Amino acid sequence: MLKHLMMVLAFASAGAFAEDVYTTTQPNGCKVHNPNPYSNDTAEWQGACNAAGFAEGEGVLRFRNHLGVGETELSGSWQNGKLQGIGKIQTQIALGVSRNTYRGEFRDSLKHGIGIMEFPGGFYTGEFRHDQPHGLGTMIGLLQKDVLHGQWENGSLRQGEWFSSSEDNRVRYSGVFHDAKPQGFGTMTLHKDSKMLQRLNAKQRTQGKWQGDDYVLRGWFENGNFIAPCATAAQCAKRR
Template identity: 25%
Template sequence: MKIIRVRAVHTAVSVFAFILLITAQISSAQSLKDVTDENCIQGDCIDGRGKLELSTPFGKGQYFGDFRDGEFHGRGRLEIPISFVEKAIYDGNWNKGIRSGRGTYWNGTGSLYIGQWRDDERNGQGTYFHNLPRWGENEHSEFWMKENTENYSGEFVDDNYQGKGIYRWADGRKYDGSFFANNKHGSGTFYFVTGVARTQVWNYGDFVRWD
């Protein structure tokens, strides 16, 4: 999500293109674009802390947080309308206009990620929730959501499930094992709703055998 460099926000409102493209296979591809105007309405939006108002065809969005050299840098929260009723939210750390460090991203259409980012991609430890009917901040703890919704929790590499992780289903089933490029790969343990556990072996997403 390479964002923007704010230029001369203390004078006339400038026009720019804002594009957020989520290409990860683990979520529905979502393109957020057509931010047409920006206006610094509070604080310092060049080098400091401020609030930047963002105009879109669906209404007003905003970024509130730290800036350096006109870019989002430090801690900040970005909210962008994706329809007349829904908005995407990223709340976390930024580095020169891109997501880097720990952050929470809600795409506005049922997908939520909480965890580490690097170079604007999910990298490191995190949890990806999907098929959520809605998301209310502070409504449920991350622990509760892990145990009661469908999600993947574990290692990410370049937006992919990769490394050790646990995939959970809302009915109580779960798979604890290795992943590669969003696929089960190697050995892992499948837990049935009854609590019975069996070892499985996978090869790049293809089931090999029960052990």
């Protein structure tokens, strides 16, 4: 479930990082920076142009694909053809498909700074860098009641906590992550009715400790699986 949620977030916040691609807009011929260019797309700018022919000041920019079924709308303040400061972006990839929406800070038409990204099934709020979640942030998955909080790097959680409060899979993990899975030193707490607890092998069922209704595994994880118990990351390293 975490992998799917992270993929949805990555898709919602993906950018092509086209540093110097500009598109000429309709109907006024203003030039705007296009961070995610596709051939045959059209752009419409509602706002002013500066003397050099670039979009300038408050306005709304819409990109539409050549099939006419997808649209990206950016609103805010432009400087020399680039969205800067506080703004908003909405993306709809096809008719009838839910929109991804970002509200927050921009730099050079990319999400950069503090903002909130809403996508089908959840949202992320926190820091962004170069169009990706990066820094301190929290992602919440509404369908399976997942919460991921901590330090993000290039769109992925690297260090922090994961909570799942769904009725059949109450889990809490605190530690290191890689590719949306526990990887490295951490602590996982499984409720007695959790499906993840039921999937533990015989050895893993002897390596943790019961604390009331919770089974706690503290130690080294690889690819989401508990490998060995240890009290600290340094202790884990000595055993490996």
